[in-house]
Amino acid sequence: xxxxxxxxxxxxxxxxxxxxxxxxxxxxxxxxxxxxxxxxxxxxxxxxxxxxxxxxxxxxxxxxxxxxxxxxxxxxxxxxxxxxxxxxxxxxxxxxxxxxxxxxxxxxxxxxxxxxxxxxxxxxxxxxxxxxxxxxxxxxxxxxxxxxxxxxxxxxxxxxxxxxxxxxxxxxxxxxxxxxxxxxxxxxxxxxxxxxxxxxxxxxxxxxxxxxxxxxxxxxxxxxxxxxxxxxxxxxxxxxxxxxxxxxxxxxxxxxxxxxxxxxxxxxxxxxx
DNA sequence: ACATTGACCTGGGAGC
DNA sequence: TGCTCCCAGGTCAATG
Numbered sequence: 001x002x003x004x005x006x007x008x009x010x011x012x013x014x015x016x017x018x019x020x021x022x023x024x025x026x027x028x029x030x031x032x033x034x035x036x037x038x039x040x041x042x043x044x045x046x047x048x049x050x051x052x053x054x055x056x057x058x059x060x061x062x063x064x065x066x067x068x069x070x071x072x073x074x075x076x077x078x079x080x081x082x083x084x085x086x087x088x089x090x091x092x093x094x095x096x097x098x099x100x101x102x103x104x105x106x107x108x109x110x111x112x113x114x115x116x117x118x119x120x121x122x123x124x125x126x127x128x129x130x131x132x133x134x135x136x137x138x139x140x141x142x143x144x145x146x147x148x149x150x151x152x153x154x155x156x157x158x159x160x161x162x163x164x165x166x167x168x169x170x171x172x173x174x175x176x177x178x179x180x181x182x183x184x185x186x187x188x189x190x191x192x193x194x195x196x197x198x199x200x201x202x203x204x205x206x207x208x209x210x211x212x213x214x215x216x217x218x219x220x221x222x223x224x225x226x227x228x229x230x231x232x233x234x235x236x237x238x239x240x241x242x243x244x245x246x247x248x249x250x251x252x253x254x255x256x257x258x259x260x261x262x263x264x265x266x267x268x269x270x271x272x273x
Numbered sequence: 274a275c276a277t278t279g280a281c282c283t284g285g286g287a288g289c
Numbered sequence: 290t291g292c293t294c295c296c297a298g299g300t301c302a303a304t305g
Contacts, residue, residue, distance in 0.1 A: 002298060075298055110282045170298055
């Protein structure tokens with residue numbers, strides 16, 4: 001589910017309640033996520049202080065005294081701040097209680113999420129080591145995208161969803177960014193002009209920034225840390241709009257499957273070049 | 274080295 | 290009402 005804007009929204013939402021707090025209790029109700037939660041996680045973390053709460057790609061990173069707690073929301077995960085551990089529901093897998101009394105609760109129906117622990121420097125950790133630049137950083141620009149795209153042989157949509165190229169762009173925002181840039185999703189990366197790369201980089205930064213401002217996109221499961229949905233779904237131009245008219249030109253939005261991912265585009269606004 | 278596919282899970286909606 | 294099938298925001302690991 002959550003792409004960069006949803007993870008960023010979560011990060012900013014929980015930070016004021018969690019940063020600088022000490023962990024007083026951890027309850028794990030189900031250890032089986034994408035990878036098993038370390039069985040000794042409560043022993044390791046109880047009593048440790050959380051110094052910072054940060055986001056890298058779609059990972060949430062909690063820098064503690066002796067290492068980093070890593071949380072990924074997978075497809076259906078969310079983290080909420082609660083003021084008690086009451087009303088535990090079916091998919092509420094983990095509670096982290098801190099000494100101001102608040103509870104950070106991890107909920108994830110599909111259990112594609114992950115909760116891990118490492119004592120390594122975080123950028124050397126296996127899952128983060130090969131990640132590309134943050135899309136909202138100055139390192140992600142048209143020259144970079146153009147340079148990376150030359151040697152590769154795949155579609156531009158697959159390319160911008162590859163975390164080794166740029167992080168945080170999932171299926172929703174890949175569709176939206178290509179629409180905003182006027183680029184057909186099947187365009188081969190090697191055929192991208194520098195001008196197209198410029199348009200695409202701006203479109204990615206633009207759509208992610210606006211989605212963060214709206215609190216992310218809630219299609220189904222995503223909840224902000226206060227339990228409310230994000231409102232960016234109202235601003236989607238193509239994602240999920242199969243057979244509806246394009247909001248710009250009225251042409252019917254087309255749809256196809258590409259490596260098991262739904263792809264949506266306007267055949268008029270996004271012509272093959 | 275790169276590109277593609279399968280796998281991991283649950284729940285909701287469509288269609289019969 | 291109930292069953293079956295298909296689909297969903299991610300991404301690693303295995304395969305070609």
